[in-house]
Amino acid sequence: MNNKNKVFKHGLAVALASALFGSTAFAGELVINTDTSDPAPKEAFETLVKGFEAENPDVKVTLNLFDHEGYKTSIRNFLTADAPDLASWYAGNRMLPYVNAGLFEPVDDVWDANGLNKSLKSAAASMTIDGKKWGIPYTYYQWGIYYRKDLFAQNGIEVPTTWAEFKAAGATLTAAGITPITIGTKYLWTAAGVFDYLNLRTNGYDFHMALTKGEISWTDERVLNTMNHWKELIDAGFFIKNHAAYSWQEALAPMVQGEAAMYVMGNFAVAPLREAGLGDDQLGFFPFPEITPGIPRAEDAPTDTLHIPANAKNKEDAKKFLAYLARADVQTEMNKTLGQLPINADSTAGDDVFLQQGFELLSNAEGLAQFFDRDAPAEMAKAGMEGFQEFMVKPERLDTILKRLEKARLRIYK
Amino acid sequence: MRAYWKANQLKLAPWLFLLPGILMFLMYVIIPIFQSLNVSFYAWDGLGEKEFVGMSNYVELMDDEAFYTSLKNNLIWLVLYMLAIPAGLFVALFLNQTVRGIRIYKSLFFFPFVISQVVVGLVFAWFYDPNYGLLNILINALGFDSIAVLADERFVTYGIIVAGLWPQTAYCMILYLTGLNAVDPEQIEAARLDNAKGWRMLWYVILPQLKPATFIAIVVTVIGALRSFDLISIMTDGGPWGSSRVLAFYMYEQAFSEYGFRMGYGAAIAVVLFAIMMVYITGFLYKMYRDERGR
Amino acid sequence: MFPTPIEKASPSARRLYKIALPIALVLWLLPLIAVALTSIRSAGDITAGNYWGWPTSFNLLENYTAVFTNSPIGQYILNSFKVTIPTVIGAVALSCMTGFALGVYRFKANMLVFFMFVAGNFVPFQILMVPVRDLTLSMGIYNTTMGLALFHIAFQTGFCTLFMRNFIRALPHELIEAARVEGVSEIQIFWHVVMPLMKPAIAALSVLIFTFIWNDYFWATVLTQGADTQPVTAGLYSLNGQWVASWHLVSAGSIVAALPPVLMFFAMQKHFIAGLTLGAVK
Numbered sequence: 001m002n003n004k005n006k007v008f009k010h011g012l013a014v015a016l017a018s019a020l021f022g023s024t025a026f027a028g029e030l031v032i033n034t035d036t037s038d039p040a041p042k043e044a045f046e047t048l049v050k051g052f053e054a055e056n057p058d059v060k061v062t063l064n065l066f067d068h069e070g071y072k073t074s075i076r077n078f079l080t081a082d083a084p085d086l087a088s089w090y091a092g093n094r095m096l097p098y099v100n101a102g103l104f105e106p107v108d109d110v111w112d113a114n115g116l117n118k119s120l121k122s123a124a125a126s127m128t129i130d131g132k133k134w135g136i137p138y139t140y141y142q143w144g145i146y147y148r149k150d151l152f153a154q155n156g157i158e159v160p161t162t163w164a165e166f167k168a169a170g171a172t173l174t175a176a177g178i179t180p181i182t183i184g185t186k187y188l189w190t191a192a193g194v195f196d197y198l199n200l201r202t203n204g205y206d207f208h209m210a211l212t213k214g215e216i217s218w219t220d221e222r223v224l225n226t227m228n229h230w231k232e233l234i235d236a237g238f239f240i241k242n243h244a245a246y247s248w249q250e251a252l253a254p255m256v257q258g259e260a261a262m263y264v265m266g267n268f269a270v271a272p273l274r275e276a277g278l279g280d281d282q283l284g285f286f287p288f289p290e291i292t293p294g295i296p297r298a299e300d301a302p303t304d305t306l307h308i309p310a311n312a313k314n315k316e317d318a319k320k321f322l323a324y325l326a327r328a329d330v331q332t333e334m335n336k337t338l339g340q341l342p343i344n345a346d347s348t349a350g351d352d353v354f355l356q357q358g359f360e361l362l363s364n365a366e367g368l369a370q371f372f373d374r375d376a377p378a379e380m381a382k383a384g385m386e387g388f389q390e391f392m393v394k395p396e397r398l399d400t401i402l403k404r405l406e407k408a409r410l411r412i413y414k
Numbered sequence: 415m416r417a418y419w420k421a422n423q424l425k426l427a428p429w430l431f432l433l434p435g436i437l438m439f440l441m442y443v444i445i446p447i448f449q450s451l452n453v454s455f456y457a458w459d460g461l462g463e464k465e466f467v468g469m470s471n472y473v474e475l476m477d478d479e480a481f482y483t484s485l486k487n488n489l490i491w492l493v494l495y496m497l498a499i500p501a502g503l504f505v506a507l508f509l510n511q512t513v514r515g516i517r518i519y520k521s522l523f524f525f526p527f528v529i530s531q532v533v534v535g536l537v538f539a540w541f542y543d544p545n546y547g548l549l550n551i552l553i554n555a556l557g558f559d560s561i562a563v564l565a566d567e568r569f570v571t572y573g574i575i576v577a578g579l580w581p582q583t584a585y586c587m588i589l590y591l592t593g594l595n596a597v598d599p600e601q602i603e604a605a606r607l608d609n610a611k612g613w614r615m616l617w618y619v620i621l622p623q624l625k626p627a628t629f630i631a632i633v634v635t636v637i638g639a640l641r642s643f644d645l646i647s648i649m650t651d652g653g654p655w656g657s658s659r660v661l662a663f664y665m666y667e668q669a670f671s672e673y674g675f676r677m678g679y680g681a682a683i684a685v686v687l688f689a690i691m692m693v694y695i696t697g698f699l700y701k702m703y704r705d706e707r708g709r
Numbered sequence: 710m711f712p713t714p715i716e717k718a719s720p721s722a723r724r725l726y727k728i729a730l731p732i733a734l735v736l737w738l739l740p741l742i743a744v745a746l747t748s749i750r751s752a753g754d755i756t757a758g759n760y761w762g763w764p765t766s767f768n769l770l771e772n773y774t775a776v777f778t779n780s781p782i783g784q785y786i787l788n789s790f791k792v793t794i795p796t797v798i799g800a801v802a803l804s805c806m807t808g809f810a811l812g813v814y815r816f817k818a819n820m821l822v823f824f825m826f827v828a829g830n831f832v833p834f835q836i837l838m839v840p841v842r843d844l845t846l847s848m849g850i851y852n853t854t855m856g857l858a859l860f861h862i863a864f865q866t867g868f869c870t871l872f873m874r875n876f877i878r879a880l881p882h883e884l885i886e887a888a889r890v891e892g893v894s895e896i897q898i899f900w901h902v903v904m905p906l907m908k909p910a911i912a913a914l915s916v917l918i919f920t921f922i923w924n925d926y927f928w929a930t931v932l933t934q935g936a937d938t939q940p941v942t943a944g945l946y947s948l949n950g951q952w953v954a955s956w957h958l959v960s961a962g963s964i965v966a967a968l969p970p971v972l973m974f975f976a977m978q979k980h981f982i983a984g985l986t987l988g989a990v991k
Contacts, residue, residue, distance in 0.1 A: 037935075067947065070934030072672045074852070076460055081846055097675075101461040186565070186653060242544040244565035244654040247950075373673070382673035390655035393565075404479065411474070424814070427895035431810035432822060435803040435866050442863030443829040446840035453839055511715045513727065521978055522734055525741065528974045529967040530924035532942045536949060536963055537740045540956065546760050548743065580740070588982060594711065602711055620711050637831055644926045648946060665835040670931065677839050684835040695831045699824055706820065 030317045031084040032306075033064045035071030044337035051333075052324050059317050079103040083311035085318040091126040091137055091303040092370035093212070093377055098307075099129050105308040105315065106132040110322050119344045120326060122362070123303050126370055135307035136322045138331055141267040141340040142358035143193060143300035143371075149284040151178060151261045159286045163201075163229070166289045170238050173261050180238045182260035184251030185392060188385035192372035194264050195388050196300050199226045201291035205298035205367030212375035214413030218405040227391065227398055229291060234395050244393055252276060264288070266302070270354050271339065285357050296366035302374060303343065383408040447688070454681035464678075471682035480656055481683070484664040487571050488640065488690070491660060494575045495582060495639035499631045502586025503624075507616075509587070510594045520591060527584040535648030538577035539564060564650050567657035574645050574658060582638055586631045593627030594620075629701075636694050640687065661687040748772055748960035755956050772961045780951070781936040782962055785944030788933075789969070791854040792861065792940050793922045797915050799862035800869050804914070805907060807866065808873025809899050813885060823874060830867030834927055837864075845932055857932045857940075861922050869914055872984075876910040877903065913984030916977040920970045941966040 036045050042065060049061045064084065066074055075087060079098060089095055098104045111117055111133050117124060123137040152159070152169075155176050160166040170180035185191045199208050203222045210216050211223065233239070240260055243251065249272060254260040256276040263269060273283055287297070306325060308318045324330055331342035336350045341358055349359035362368065373381035387401040419426070454471055456464040475481050509520050526534065541547050544562040554560060563573040597620060605619045621628070643662040646652060652659045652667060659667070661683055667673075669680025715726050735742065747760065749769045754760075777783055811823050841860055842851070850856035880903070888898050929943040936944065945966050952958045974981055 067935040069672075069947065069950075070939075073670065074934055076675070077846055077851060080461065081849075081851075097459065097461060101459075103461065187651065188653070242560070242562035242565055245544050245562040378673040378675070386653075386655045389653070393654065423895055425816070428810040428814035428816055428819075431806040431899070435807035435826075435870065436822065438803065438859075438863035439826060439829060439866050441844070442841060442860055443832065443837060443867065444825065446837045446844070447832060449840035450836045450838075507712055508733070510712065511726065513715060513730075519730055519734060521975065523737060524974075525738060525971070528920055528970050529741075530926065530942050530945075530970075532924075532926050532945050533744075533963045533967050534740075536945070536959060537744055541740060541743075548739075548761060551761065592982065597711060615711065640833060643834070647926070647930075662833060662835050666838070666927075669839060680835075681839055684833065684838070687833045688836045691831065691833050695828050698831070699828060702824075702827065703820075 028058055028060055028317075030059055030061045030086070030314055030321060031064065032061060032086040032088075032321075033066060033071075033075075033078060033084040034088040034306075035066050035068045036088065037065045037067050040338055044334050047337060048325065048330065048334055051330065052321055055324065056317075056320060059320070061321075079309050079311065083309040083313075085308065085312040085314045086306050086321060087309055088304065088306050089135065090370070090374050091123060091135075091305050092374040094370070094374040095134060095305070095307070096129060096377065099134055103310050104134050105310050105312065106134055107136065107308060107319065107322060108133050110136065110319050110326070114323050114326055116326050119328065119346055121345065122368065123343045126303055126368070127305065135305040136326050137303045137305045137343045138325050139335050139338055139340045140301045140303040140343060140362070140368075142361050143197070143264070143266045143302075144285055144287050144358075144361065145262050146255075146265055146269055146273065147262045147284050147286065148255065148258065148278075148282055150282045151258060152284075159284075160289045162289055162293075163291045167232065167236065170233070170236055174237055178258070179240045179254065179260040181233075181262045181264065182240050182251045182254045183243045183264065184246030184248045185243045185389045186245060186247050186250075188382075188389055189371075189373055190248050190251075190265075191388035191392055192381070192385045193266070193300065194230070195226070195384075196369060196372050197264060197288040198229050198291070199223075200298045200300075200369065201288060201295065202226045202229055203292070204295045205369065208298070208369060209367075209375065212369075212372065212380075214377075214380065214409055218402050218409055223402065224398075227402070230391070231395050231398070234392060239392060244389060266300075267340065267354055267358055280353060285354055287361055297364075298367035298369060299362060299365045300371050301341075301362050301365075301368045302371045303368075377412060380408060380412050383412075450681045450684055450688075453678055454685050456678045458677040459675045460677050461675075467678065471679050474679065475682055475686070480659060480664060481661075483657060484659045484661045484683075485686075487658065487660045488687075490571055491575060491578075491639040491642055492636065494572070495578065495635050495642075496632075498579050498582035498586050498635055499628065501579065501583040502588075502631065503590050505583065505587040506590035506594060510591060520588075524584050524588050526581040527588070529581075531578075531581070531644035532648055534577055534581060535645045538573075538580075538645075539649045542573055564658075565654050567654055570650055570654065570658040574642075574649055577649065578638070578642060578645050582635060585634060585638075589627045589631050589634075590624060593624045597623045633694070633698060637691075640691055640694075661690075744960045744963055747956055748964050750957045752955070752957060760956070768957070772957050773965070776958055776961045776965060780948050780958075780962070782941065782944065782948065782965060784936055785939060785941040786965070786969070788854055788938055788944075789923055789940035789942075792858045792929075793919055795855070795858040796861040796865065796922045797918045799858070800865035800918055801911055801914055803862065803866045804869030804873045805904070805911070806899075807870040808877050809903055811870065811874040812877030812880075813882075813898075813903070823870070826867045826870040830864075830871065838931055842931055852933050852935070852938050854933070854938055854940075857928060857938075860928060860932060861925070865918055865921070869918070872914055873907070873910060876907065880906055909980070909983065912977065912980040916973055916981045917984040919973055920981075923970045 032049070034045055036042055045063060045065075049063050053059065053061055075089065078084065079087065080103065089098070095104065111120070116136070120137060123140070124133070127133050127135055127137060151173070155172050157169045157172055158165070160169045173180045183190050183194070196208070199211065202225050207216070207222060216223070240251070240254055248265070248269075251263070252269065252272055255263055256273065256278060270283070287299070290297070306322060308315055308322070312318055326344065328342075328344045328346035331344045332347040335342040335347070339350065339352065339355070341349050341355060341362065349355045369375055372384060376384060383405055387405050391398060391401050453464075455466060455468060457467045457471070458464040505523060509516065509523060541549055542563040544550055544560045544565070549563065550560040561569065563569045601619060601623070602615070605615055610619060641662060642660055643666065646658055646660060646663045647666075650658045652663055665680045665683040665687065668676050668683060674680070715723055743761070746764065749767050749772060750764045751766050751768045754765055807826070811819055845851045845856045845860065848856070850859070884902055885898055888902050893902070924942060925940070926942040926946070929940045933939045933943065945962055948962055949959055952962070
């Protein structure tokens with residue numbers, strides 16, 4: 001209520017003021033909407049704003065924090081009805097609808113003026129649509145396999161680097177009564193993580209991006225190869241039973257209790273796993289193993305970004321803020337609080353062991369995907385993830401599922 | 415002015431009393447129905463321009479597996495939800511006694527209807543949990559393997575309906591309890607003298623007198639079945655792989671969820687749901703019309 | 710009375726009935742009892758998987774304080790009140806007038822207007838969703854408790870009108886005629902003659918609407934978002950996402966959320982049941 005009211009009143013005040021004095025007269029106020037209501041992101045953003053205000057004493061920043069889930073629908077409303085000066089969102093195709101609807105402002109000038117084409121190079125591709133840059137990326141994190149070091153050691157398993165080793169490790173674990181991989185697919189997206197990796201490792205980055213862009217048929221033989229690799233795992237009993245009944249958090253339990261040994265997840269899983277009592281001698285990370293030999297290694301690394309809405313009132317200060325956000329020292333500081341990785345090549349990652357590993361992993365990757373539901377358009381993502389979940393429970397329906405996805409593709413990417 | 419008012423007071427007064435109510439109702443209920451109808455002929459993501467596409471949303475619907483799944487589940491809901499009526503009658507008959515403290519019992523039995531479906535959904539989701547839910551503890555004790563009711567396409571819809579039947583039975587129970595109060599004791603005595611007992615008594619003497627209660631129980635149960643949304647959203651989010659969707663939920667998913675925002679397509683689904691509901695509404699209005707005429 | 714009064718049955722049947730009653734009640738309320746029991750368990754019990762056994766310790770105070778201190782549930786509940794109370798007042802006030810108009814006056818469109826309210830009351834929510842959201846957005850009250858309350862007032866007017874009109878129909882019409890003969894104006898008839906007689910109906914309807922609106926979840930998710938505005942039903946759902954596997958907290962939260970309508974029900978039980986059956990079985 002209060003936030004919304006403030007935004008509303010403030011919007012009204014600004015509209016009034018600009019009508020009276022012209023818009024430059026009130027260039028001192030900056031409204032930022034973000035979905036960072038969770039404790040760590042909240043703190044990171046508050047510090048960020050304080051730092052910016054200290055360097056720009058003439059600008060007063062108002063930060064509106066939205067609930068993470070609710071934000072995904074709110075943004076559609078406030079971008080059209082009551083736009084802030086900056087809004088957080090995600091890189092990749094997830095921003096396409098807003099770019100197409102003309103609701104985001106291109107910010108190539110910020111990139112050019114601050115040498116960001118060099119320092120933010122790793123994320124440049126995912127910020128570009130129609131040859132223009134649409135925002136500033138400030139954080140990302142790695143995906144991969146989190147595993148129980150102690151369980152691997154007890155069963156004499158080395159960290160697998162190839163598909164054959166991976167399957168062998170699973171077989172050893174299964175023989176010891178441990179389910180190789182825990183997963184909770186109730187909310188679907190976890191299954192997409194597994195798909196992303198299988199597809200990236202089977203067919204490579206370019207193929208994966210072409211598939212999510214709708215350029216390749218879902219009944220293509222190469223997709224079938226990916227799915228067959230998945231099927232090998234399913235048939236070998238790699239995944240926990242009843243995974244469709246659990247959320248990703250609920251699926252942490254089997255790993256904590258030692259009933260499962262691995263989890264294909266993003267780095268955000270580390271915090272709850274540690275909280276549940278796993279020490280650094282028990283919890284480890286390794287990149288998803290190679291499947292097709294010789295394919296350049298690409299990773300999932302979802303990137304969070306900040307954008308200027310086309311209807312923003314104070315674009316001048318908004319650009320100042322973006323330039324500040326892109327700076328190496330700012331990103332270093334901010335990501336320490338977030339527990340994630342900075343995008344700026346001159347920043348340093350936090351000294352947490354998983355961050356260090358992630359930094360290493362992403363710096364040397366040949367390509368970075370955003371994650372299935374950000375690379376593919378929303379509708380395709382939904383259809384795809386539902387298909388993946390069904391496939392994991394009913395692998396015999398593979399043909400029907402792929403045909404359904406192909407039908408969806410033909411409709412969605414018109 | 416004054417004179418005009420004096421002369422026409424009786425004619426004008428009802429409209430003045432009706433005005434605020436009618437305005438609000440038109441604005442928020444009646445007009446939106448037609449607006450939805452209109453939107454269903456457009457492709458619209460809620461951001462850009464609406465694009466007129468004629469019947470193509472409906473054509474697409476005819477070829478949409480998920481739509482048929484939802485429709486089928488709606489039918490299952492409609493049929494099984496009706497169990498709340500006999501169940502409610504049974505509980506009402508059980509409680510229709512005059513022993514000490516029976517009033518407290520009656521209100522406690524009514525409890526499930528008072529609490530939110532969100533709470534009911536959470537409670538039952540937990541009851542079905544494959545690891546430590548009470549249901550599976552019982553199943554395991556009988557020597558069977560756990561069943562993940564809410565993650566199995568064969569059981570999921572039935573599992574949710576059972577959760578819905580709990581408050582709905584309480585609702586029907588209270589309707590019948592009040593109905594039973596109004597049953598004419600002389601007729602029962604007369605029937606007893608004729609040696610009517612048990613089922614025969616219930617069927618030939620009691621039930622006919624409970625007709626108004628039964629009618630209203632059917633109405634609220636049908637509406638409840640077609641409105642089923644809360645429980646599905648809470649318990650399964652439509653899953654696994656969309657197998658527990660109903661039209662109401664599918665519409666929301668298409669138009670409003672994180673991966674949705676097809677307003678036109680959603681509106682088309684809503685229109686189908688509305689058409690189904692309209693059959694019942696018309697029936698209800700017809701009966702009301704007859705009753706009104708009858709007096 | 711049917712079935713045969715238990716006093717007339719054999720002593721053994723009577724005893725059986727008296728034993729059966731509490732057993733049936735416990736079975737019927739088992740899910741709720743489990744929730745209540747879980748809400749006072751310790752976190753240790755939950756991790757140890759002790760869901761159904763006797764709690765190792767009773768953490769009534771700790772759990773409920775935790776719910777209020779580490780979640781915005783207080784705010785959610787406040788929001789619920791901010792939506793529910795205006796709705797009850799608004800819908801009852803509007804329907805007193807509409808019910809009066811439709812119950813007392815004879816005019817051509819009477820039946821038509823009445824049927825409009827009745828039919829509208831039954832439509833599926835989904836057909837209203839997109840336009841109502843747009844309307845609320847364009848009025849600038851999207852994501853406010855007022856925006857949600859306004860919709861509820863309008864929609865509930867349908868049911869409330871049905872209820873009030875039927876109630877007023879059953880009042881003795883002679884009273885109104887007598888007042889008219891004495892030259893009392895229509896508005897005074899409404900206020901001084903009919904309103905006092907409507908008190909039981911108003912009480913019954915208020916309790917009923919309170920429960921309906923408090924428990925609304927669908928419109929809460931359509932018209933509000935975030936802890937600042939969302940009522941407790943929607944809030945509970947998002948808390949459930951945060952409190953994964955902390956079942957003692959989820960349970961305590963559920964009980965807190967369910968408490969207001971339950972208390973309302975017990976305090977106004979007579980009116981509640983009168984309301985349900987008066988509007989319904991007439």
